[in-house]
Amino acid sequence: MMVQGICEEKFSEIKNIFNSxxxxxxxxxxxxxxxxxxxxxxxxxxxxxxxxNEAWDQNTIVNTFSAxxxxxxxxxxxxxxxxxxxxxxxxxxxxxxxxxxxxSRILVKHVLSHQSGIYRFKTRLKNQDLIDWGKIIFILENxxxxxLPGAFTYYHAKTHGYLIGNLIKIITNxxxxxxxxxxxxxxxxxxxxxxxxxxxxxxCADLSLNIYGPENAAKNIYNYxxxxxxxxxxxxxxxxEWRKSEVPSMGGQGNSDAIASVYDYLANDFNNNSQNIIKQxxxxxxxxxxxxGKDLSLNLPIRWTGxxxxxxxxxxxxxxxxxxxxxxxxxxxxxADPINRMGVSYVTKELNPSMGADQRSIILIRKxxxxxx
Numbered sequence: 062m063m064v065q066g067i068c069e070e071k072f073s074e075i076k077n078i079f080n081s082x083x084x085x086x087x088x089x090x091x092x093x094x095x096x097x098x099x100x101x102x103x104x105x106x107x108x109x110x111x112x113x114n115e116a117w118d119q120n121t122i123v124n125t126f127s128a129x130x131x132x133x134x135x136x137x138x139x140x141x142x143x144x145x146x147x148x149x150x151x152x153x154x155x156x157x158x159x160x161x162x163x164x165s166r167i168l169v170k171h172v173l174s175h176q177s178g179i180y181r182f183k184t185r186l187k188n189q190d191l192i193d194w195g196k197i198i199f200i201l202e203n204x205x206x207x208x209l210p211g212a213f214t215y216y217h218a219k220t221h222g223y224l225i226g227n228l229i230k231i232i233t234n235x236x237x238x239x240x241x242x243x244x245x246x247x248x249x250x251x252x253x254x255x256x257x258x259x260x261x262x263x264x265c266a267d268l269s270l271n272i273y274g275p276e277n278a279a280k281n282i283y284n285y286x287x288x289x290x291x292x293x294x295x296x297x298x299x300x301x302e303w304r305k306s307e308v309p310s311m312g313g314q315g316n317s318d319a320i321a322s323v324y325d326y327l328a329n330d331f332n333n334n335s336q337n338i339i340k341q342x343x344x345x346x347x348x349x350x351x352x353x354g355k356d357l358s359l360n361l362p363i364r365w366t367g368x369x370x371x372x373x374x375x376x377x378x379x380x381x382x383x384x385x386x387x388x389x390x391x392x393x394x395x396x397a398d399p400i401n402r403m404g405v406s407y408v409t410k411e412l413n414p415s416m417g418a419d420q421r422s423i424i425l426i427r428k429x430x431x432x433x434x
Contacts, residue, residue: 066092066105066119075428076105082421083108090117090266090410092317093425096325097403099249103429104318110266110410122252122314123266123410124298128394129313130221131387132253133237134369135323135338136229137173139244141347141368142339145232148173148347148367152224155231162205171210172217172224173369174351178206179224180215180358181287188297192306197223214351214365216358218287222309225369226255238307245338251322253315256307265314266410267299268391287358293390295412311389317406320395324386324404328397331383348372348385361417377418379405380430392419401433 064080075093082088090108094101110117140146146155148170153160159167164179171177184200191197201223207215217224226237233240238255246253254261297303304314326337327344334341350372353365364372366385373384378396386396386405391412397404407422 064105064107066103067101068103068105072103072429072432074432075103075425078424078428079105080107086272088409088411088421089269089271090121090123091408091421092117092121093407093422094317094321095403095405095429096318096321097401098329099322099325101318102403106317108410110264112267117266117410119318120252120264120316121266122254122257122261122264122316122319123393123408124268124304124311125313125315125320125393125408126311126389126391127218128320128387128389128406128408129255129309129311129315130389131370131395132241132313132315132320132323133222133225133229133255133309134173134387135245135327136237136241137225138327138339138344138347138368140229140232141343142336146228152177152228155228158202161202164206167206167210169228170351170367172221172228174214174353174365174367175217175221175356175358175369176211176214176351176353176365177217177224178208178210178213178215179204179220180207180217182220182290186291188291188294189302191219191291191308191312192302194223194227194307198227201227211352214353214356214363216287216356216363217310218358219290219310221369222311226307226309236307237309245323245326246319249322251315251319253313253319253323255309255313257304257314261314262301262304265304268295268410268412270295270412270414272411315408317395317408320393320406320408321404324395324397324406325402326404327385328399328402328404331397331399332402344368375418376423376427379426388418390414392421394419394422405429 092106329335388394395406
């Protein structure tokens, strides 16, 4: 068996299933974690992290695309807890230069729940432009929204992290990566980063499309204008320049333990007011479902919350109705299960270009709940 790590005997079937992904050539490098009350119930990993066939180990981190959104949304939860942000206020209350081009009525909650109308870039961009915060912020400040705030829901695939990240920067005088480290990840050495430091570079796994292929990626993502400016460039996402930069919407780097740990904090904050990140009453309030309906970027019904997390629907976030989390293009995801007081995460380097739920994680999650019950 090529899979390593921690797996309680009760969940040994999960380890076997995870191993079968590699044997059946469905996976090349991945991790799966379940953390309950800050204890690792499952923390397994396997495969290789690059073309040199260096083994994926407990320190390996990988670009998680939009699964990253759930991590900086935990930062917003922390700001709410400290009474440093009010999501009912206009974005321009904190960010005066945002108050241009008919954006005065956009509230923070509209951005978080993907209802602001600033869901795409209207200026043509290259991937290299995404690491130029000054350029991106200037574009967003001077861009007209596509619709009135709250009128429609369009997933803000790439703009979201800049809008929320700049609010975090204005309010705290720290970048989203530095704020995350200071307030959430440093206390238990949680390995999730927006902007990789020199010591962690060697732990990064290279993204790949070996199994699914770039042709399928193009077919699935280029139909959505929230996604195609700029178009995905896997080679650039594997570059040192990208990894060192902070691109919150789609550039967070971490392992499954890290993501599961953050959601474990939130699950216990929700369930028993542990206050790891946010008070119970605040978290429950801001996890209420918005009037999101059908997401017109994804062309799917998505249950968005006021905090920007996605509420459970189907098996992607388990079977309990209170679960919430975020998934990402390629297959990585994380979620909190407040009923079982645990966080769950799957991360992968082998990208599945479908915009829907990834069957690798779904199979593991279904088995997890079968064995729990």
